[in-house]
Amino acid sequence: MSFLEINNLDIQYKTRKETINASRDVTFNLERGEILGIVGESGSGKSTVANAIINLIDKPGKITNGSIKLDNIECCNNEKVIQTIRGKKIGFVFQDPQTSLNPLFKIKDQLIETIQTHLKLNYYDAKKRSIELLQEVGIENVEQRINEYPHQFSGGMRQRVVIALALCCEPDLIIADEPTTSLDVSIQFQILKLLKDLTIQRNLGVILITHDMGVIAETTNRVVVMRYGKIVEQGNTADVLSNPQSNECKSLVMSVPPTNKKIERFKLISPEGGEITNNSSNLTNSIIQNWAVREISNEKLLDFKNITKIFDEQMFIRSKKEINKLKALNNVSFQIFEGESFGLVGESGSGKSTIAKIITSLIKPTSGEVFFEDLSLHNPKNIKIKNKYRGQIQMIFQDPYSSLNPRFKVKDIIAEPIKFFQKGIDNKTVQKNVNDLIDIVGMSRQSLERYPHEFSGGQRQRISIARALATRPRLLICDEPTSALDVSIQAQILNLLKDLQEELNLTILFISHDLPVVRQMCDRIAVLKNGNLCEVEKTENLFNNPNHQYTKELISLMPKIESIYS
Amino acid sequence: MISQVINKIINNDIGYSFVKSKIAVISTIVFLTILICSTFAELVAPYNPFDPVNVSLLDAFTPPVWADGGSTNFVLGTDQQGRDMLSTIIYGSRISLIVGFASILFAMLLGTFLGVTSGFFGGRYEIIVMRFTDVQLTIPSILMALLVDGIARGFISKSLHNDMAIYVLIFAIGISEWPQFARVTRAATLVEKNKEYILASRIIGLSNFLIMFKHILPNILRPVLVIFTIGLALAIITESTLSFLGVGVPPTTPSLGTLIRFGNDFLFSGEWWITFFPAVFLVVLALSINLLGDWMRDTLNPKLKTR
Numbered sequence: 077m078s079f080l081e082i083n084n085l086d087i088q089y090k091t092r093k094e095t096i097n098a099s100r101d102v103t104f105n106l107e108r109g110e111i112l113g114i115v116g117e118s119g120s121g122k123s124t125v126a127n128a129i130i131n132l133i134d135k136p137g138k139i140t141n142g143s144i145k146l147d148n149i150e151c152c153n154n155e156k157v158i159q160t161i162r163g164k165k166i167g168f169v170f171q172d173p174q175t176s177l178n179p180l181f182k183i184k185d186q187l188i189e190t191i192q193t194h195l196k197l198n199y200y201d202a203k204k205r206s207i208e209l210l211q212e213v214g215i216e217n218v219e220q221r222i223n224e225y226p227h228q229f230s231g232g233m234r235q236r237v238v239i240a241l242a243l244c245c246e247p248d249l250i251i252a253d254e255p256t257t258s259l260d261v262s263i264q265f266q267i268l269k270l271l272k273d274l275t276i277q278r279n280l281g282v283i284l285i286t287h288d289m290g291v292i293a294e295t296t297n298r299v300v301v302m303r304y305g306k307i308v309e310q311g312n313t314a315d316v317l318s319n320p321q322s323n324e325c326k327s328l329v330m331s332v333p334p335t336n337k338k339i340e341r342f343k344l345i346s347p348e349g350g351e352i353t354n355n356s357s358n359l360t361n362s363i364i365q366n367w368a369v370r371e372i373s374n375e376k377l378l379d380f381k382n383i384t385k386i387f388d389e390q391m392f393i394r395s396k397k398e399i400n401k402l403k404a405l406n407n408v409s410f411q412i413f414e415g416e417s418f419g420l421v422g423e424s425g426s427g428k429s430t431i432a433k434i435i436t437s438l439i440k441p442t443s444g445e446v447f448f449e450d451l452s453l454h455n456p457k458n459i460k461i462k463n464k465y466r467g468q469i470q471m472i473f474q475d476p477y478s479s480l481n482p483r484f485k486v487k488d489i490i491a492e493p494i495k496f497f498q499k500g501i502d503n504k505t506v507q508k509n510v511n512d513l514i515d516i517v518g519m520s521r522q523s524l525e526r527y528p529h530e531f532s533g534g535q536r537q538r539i540s541i542a543r544a545l546a547t548r549p550r551l552l553i554c555d556e557p558t559s560a561l562d563v564s565i566q567a568q569i570l571n572l573l574k575d576l577q578e579e580l581n582l583t584i585l586f587i588s589h590d591l592p593v594v595r596q597m598c599d600r601i602a603v604l605k606n607g608n609l610c611e612v613e614k615t616e617n618l619f620n621n622p623n624h625q626y627t628k629e630l631i632s633l634m635p636k637i638e639s640i641y642s
Numbered sequence: 643m644i645s646q647v648i649n650k651i652i653n654n655d656i657g658y659s660f661v662k663s664k665i666a667v668i669s670t671i672v673f674l675t676i677l678i679c680s681t682f683a684e685l686v687a688p689y690n691p692f693d694p695v696n697v698s699l700l701d702a703f704t705p706p707v708w709a710d711g712g713s714t715n716f717v718l719g720t721d722q723q724g725r726d727m728l729s730t731i732i733y734g735s736r737i738s739l740i741v742g743f744a745s746i747l748f749a750m751l752l753g754t755f756l757g758v759t760s761g762f763f764g765g766r767y768e769i770i771v772m773r774f775t776d777v778q779l780t781i782p783s784i785l786m787a788l789l790v791d792g793i794a795r796g797f798i799s800k801s802l803h804n805d806m807a808i809y810v811l812i813f814a815i816g817i818s819e820w821p822q823f824a825r826v827t828r829a830a831t832l833v834e835k836n837k838e839y840i841l842a843s844r845i846i847g848l849s850n851f852l853i854m855f856k857h858i859l860p861n862i863l864r865p866v867l868v869i870f871t872i873g874l875a876l877a878i879i880t881e882s883t884l885s886f887l888g889v890g891v892p893p894t895t896p897s898l899g900t901l902i903r904f905g906n907d908f909l910f911s912g913e914w915w916i917t918f919f920p921a922v923f924l925v926v927l928a929l930s931i932n933l934l935g936d937w938m939r940d941t942l943n944p945k946l947k948t949r
Contacts, residue, residue: 092658436845466847479838483860493846540842547846 085142113296167242232263290635383444419598467547534565748816753823761831
């Protein structure tokens with residue numbers, strides 16, 4: 077008998093139009109002292125299964141079949157039993173530490189309230205316990221910090237508090253739903269280490285839900301791979317990742333960018349098991365004719381010179397007091413050469429997106445200058461000339477769900493920049509251009525007549541790329557273009573970007589926090605920390621012998637899928 | 643063919659929630675009935691009460707048909723000049739609806755324009771516009787409308803005044819309703835303008851005007867529609883109040899409010915029907931629009947969405 081047993085679990089969401097099977101015949105079990113990973117793409121039913129264990133499925137979802145046994149107690153569809161178990165025997169860690177703590181209560185009060193609900197302790201004992209717990213999860217200076225509010229803690233610290241909350245009634249099972257997805261690499265490393273240590277010290281069972289194969293490889297003992305609500309494969313992590321049996325699992329493992337080498341293209345596997353090899357090489361011919369051939373000249377395209385950016389709120393009445401202002405960028409300089417792909421890496425708040433906004437002239441730098449070829453982009457004298465250059469710098473955004481106007485048809489989205497830059501162009505030519513563009517990003521022409529909400533995240537990102545290409549750009553800025561996408565979709569988009577760069581001789585500025593992805597995409601990489609440039613180095617040099625202390629740290633801490641082989 | 647279209651509308655999320663909501667269906671039927679009747683008043687009303695041929699002082703003060711001395715010729719009775727109440731109400735509601743629609747349309751255009759531009763540009767322009775709305779919101783709308791009407795009387799010569807009265811009224815009500823639109827559209831614009839599709843159009847280099855009115859505006863129309871509906875009921879009531887106070891439309895083209903004022907003089911002498919029926923009609927009209935607005939607010943608000 078295992079600690080947690082889930083048998084033949086079926087969960088259905090009945091809506092007006094259709095019934096969605098969020099979980100079909102899910103069966104797995106978990107022992108104490110073991111970390112079980114559940115991995116799968118978005119919509120595969122990972123979170124639904126986790127929520128079913130604590131009976132917190134949103135309406136209209138319903139468990140239609142199966143059983144969930146914890147220590148041989150049946151707790152499926154049994155609200156009375158589950159209430160005594162939830163919180164006491166099962167702790168839950170949510171994805172977003174920004175919203176999972178009540179901002180109006182002190183840390184102290186949140187912990188003590190939870191402890192007193194489940195354990196019969198008086199106020200002082202409960203407080204003593206909370207202090208012990210916070211020390212256990214690695215918060216320093218606890219006696220003082222326990223009186224603070226959640227907003228005074230950083231993201232990683234908050235997630236520690238959330239883990240302390242989950243631990244406070246000595247649960248036997250912890251369910252962590254994407255606990256590190258919104259955190260930076262270095263904090264992610266600490267949180268995962270904390271979870272691993274606690275599992276062994278307290279002999280817990282842990283279910284870790286994530287879409288990050290690197291995290292799975294480094295943290296879990298066993299893994300369950302899900303797709304469309306079904307378990308496609310389960311077993312020891314090392315076995316599953318190094319020798320996947322099912323096509324779904326193979327495609328998932330293949331799509332993960334390797335951290336230790338650079339590959340030409342990602343191999344893609346179709347659901348039938350065959351390899352997808354098509355690329356867009358012959359589709360771009362007509363567009364290249366239209367654009368006129370461009371040679372890679374290896375000349376300097378963009379010069380980012382001594383840029384400093386300070387954000388301050390514009391007040392109605394200017395105060396004369398100079399406050400210690402936060403520098404979003406501090407004297408950053410680098411150059412991008414025509415035809416290369418240049419990577420920009422850093423944790424959240426390091427100023428990556430600020431650089432993109434300065435290059436695209438969305439904001440002005442406080443000091444310093446940006447030269448595109450020989451033109452200073454922020455010199456007020458150049459406003460008229462700049463409009464000519466506008467189309468040469470284009471951008472692809474992070475969130476495919478908000479980067480397309482929901483009220484426009486796809487053809488109008490792509491046609492708008494064409495009409496804007498080629499005044500007096502006739503409708504037939506526009507239509508032809510739009511058709512060419514939708515072909516090279518690998519979508520059908522039928523999709524032109526539809527609205528953005530009818531497409532998945534990956535397809536929307538393709539439309540976004542088509543729109544960016546419509547102005548015939550020379551410099552394409554990609555701001556975390558794949559961070560909202562599943563791994564296999566990410567691989568497709570990255571392949572597409574590589575092909576386009578090769579054939580259209582684009583220069584790409586690739587911004588990401590994901591080191592393995594940057595390694596696959598870029599020729600040279602700049603590392604940023606808190607608005608300061610740490611180093612600019614060729615990709616292979618950077619990964620093999622990093623110079624800067626911070627770069628070394630980043631590279632050693634990133635979760636590596638290869639770690640299962642060692 | 644038609645059944646296909648209807649099926650498609652019902653299967654659409656908004657259509658489905660409409661069919662499921664009894665209140666929405668009933669209030670729509672009531673409102674549409676009133677709207678159609680008043681639009682085609684010449685065809686629907688039994689008499690044209692403003693044509694002297696149909697009016698006879700001998701018929702004055704006829705009670706409704708079910709009361710003692712009632713006549714089947716005048717279902718809801720007649721007023722002091724012998725005009726059929728049912729017909730005057732139908733004609734009167736036409737004036738009320740025209741003034742209501744026109745003034746709220748004016749308020750919507752003004753408020754939405756100021757709201758979108760102030761949300762988009764920000765800075766001092768925004769501060770000035772928003773402080774204007776704050777000040778305006780502290781003045782009761784009736785008072786504001788009275789003020790505008792008073793000023794207009796000073797400027798327009800007496801001979802013209804009766805012709806101009808309806809336009810002054812539309813302007814007066816419109817000017818007192820626009821801050822609602824400005825506030826809501828400004829807030830929605832602030833959310834919308836930081837979305838990435840707006841950044842994308844800025845990078846392409848589109849002009850601010852195009853971005854505001856081609857890209858942002860269609861995406862914030864839902865809350866505007868809700869305020870429009872609720873504001874319509876409010877505008878009709880404001881119009882009636884003003885007409886009741888005697889500063890609204892001239893007595894020659896009475897609206898519902900004017901009718902209530904006429905009847906008010908006879909309320910205590912036993913001729914209750916002259917004021918009662920227009921008042922009930924006004925309540926039903928405003929209520930049906932308001933309930934429709936409530937349903938719209940619930941349905942079009944993505945946060946309250948139910949399956």
